[in-house]
Amino acid sequence: MNSNSQAEPSEEKEDPEEVLDIGESLTVPDEFSEKEKRTGMWWKQLVAGGVAGAVSRTGTAPLDRLKVFMQVQAHKHHSYNVLKGLRGMVHEGGFRSLWRGNGINVLKIAPESAIKFMAYEQIKRAIRGNEGTLQVHERFVAGSLAGATAQTTIYPMEVLKTRLTLRKTGQYTGVADCARQILRKEGIRAFYKGYVPNMLGIIPYAGIDLAVYETLKNTWLQNYSQTSPDPGVLVLLACGTASSTCGQLASYPLALVRTRMQAQASLEGEPQLSMVGLFRQIVSREGVFGLYRGIAPNFMKVIPAVSISYVVYENMKLALGVVSK
DSSP, X not given: OOOOTTSOTTOOOXXXXXXXXXXXXXXXXXXXXXXXXXXXXXXXXXXXXXXXXHHHHHHTHHHHHHHHHHHHHGGGOTTOOHHHHHHXXXXXXXXXXXXXXXXXXXXXXXXXHHHHXXXXXXXXXXXXXXXXXXXXXXXXXXXXXXXXXXXXXXXXXXHXXXXXXHOOTTSOSXXXXXXXXXXXXXXXXXXXXXXXXXXXXXXXXXXHHHHHHHHHHHHHHHHHOSSOSOOOHHHHHHHXXXXXXXXXXXXXXXXXXXXXXXXXXXXXXXXXXXXHHHHHHHHHHHOGGGGGXXXXXXXXXXXXXXXXXXXXXXXXXXXXXXXXX
């Protein structure tokens, strides 16, 4: 994710915040040094990050599924909360149902990371040529465009993930069956429902995530770096967790509207509303706080997701022979 924009082009750098995976996919991609690219360490780090993300998402999948349920259905049941939601899912489909939708959520990590990285490198080269690292505002632009490129490419998988997460027992036999049913009943356009709010959400998420991270890290360096210029793992993880949380707060209403648009056709009696129509409906029926339904389980998964990501990433680096810097 976010790396130190003050580093020299030839300097190798290790930033724990780049491996944070909280199940969100709007973050600014990694920047790798020229030495990392020459030695091939960059792809090993991507693999390590991908495995860490897969384990992290699997570990927090019940909370992620609960978040989607609360985003889509909690407005019908005003007493719906975390415990009732988890109990309801287990009662409907058993303990294993807590992981519905996790398979495709893990499957999309690899193509999304690869596309985002390649797009980021091309955009970075267009902005700066082959010399120098990007300034913070340039990284925001490059990261947002790279994220938009990756999201556009893999967005049908996002729709499938939402439908599989919300499915009832026996509704679909798997990913392929879900895709066939959506295509047959709703047509090809259904795979891009919620695309506009998803794209709009990239801007506040990436911008705030990057700005808060850089601000917190630089504040620490200015006040506590007398003995060492290295903030250390715990400080960087804390900065990354705080910045990702702030980014989520800013973009969450758009994420909620996106999820409801993705799910509309699968909900009986629900009108097919546009993004603006959904915003109006949510605010009129549920108030402004309705735009933040499901944010509690979303925040509950941040610390375990970050912890799992980092531990798995460090062990994968050792297994792949990535040199610590």
